[in-house]
Amino acid sequence: MAQETLFTKIINREIPADVVYEDELCICIRDIAPKAPVHVLLIPRKPIPRLVDASEADRELLGHLMTRVGVIAKDLGIEEAFRVIVNNGEDAGQTVFHLHLHILGNKQYSEDQLGF
Numbered sequence: 001m002a003q004e005t006l007f008t009k010i011i012n013r014e015i016p017a018d019v020v021y022e023d024e025l026c027i028c029i030r031d032i033a034p035k036a037p038v039h040v041l042l043i044p045r046k047p048i049p050r051l052v053d054a055s056e057a058d059r060e061l062l063g064h065l066m067t068r069v070g071v072i073a074k075d076l077g078i079e080e081a082f083r084v085i086v087n088n089g090e091d092a093g094q095t096v097f098h099l100h101l102h103i104l105g106n107k108q109y110s111e112d113q114l115g116f
């Protein structure tokens with residue numbers, strides 16, 4: 001059996017987390033080491049390791065995640081300015097190999113900060 005990811009343990013309530021949203025397909029928690037005043041992680045319950053591992057069968061799930069982003073951003077009051085980031089692979093900064101979307105808000109972004 002595949003090893004449980006950190007996020008599966010959070011989903012199964014084996015590890016505590018500050019949950020800001022959840023439904024039958026996903027959970028959204030506050031990041032333990034926030035990189036912006038609002039920094040949450042939107043995680044599918046299905047443990048897809050990386051974005052590149054998602055398949056055609058995950059089309060609906062990925063669409064669901066994207067539509068939840070707006071709902072969560074509104075709930076958190078950051079709908080006017082936020083960023084969504086997915087790190088794919090170790091060299092891109094991925095540390096937890098269970099797909100997740102970073103939603104970062106309430107921070108003034110400039111070209112200096114992220115370089116694009």
Ligand code: 5GP
Pocket residue numbers: 006015017018029030031032033034041086087093094095096097
């Ligand atoms: P990645 O680097 O894989 O794109 O993002 C993983 C994120 O998970 C990091 O931003 C990190 O701060 C966060 N993280 C790591 N361990 C925990 C934890 O135990 N609880 C929560 N809430 N976030 C975590």
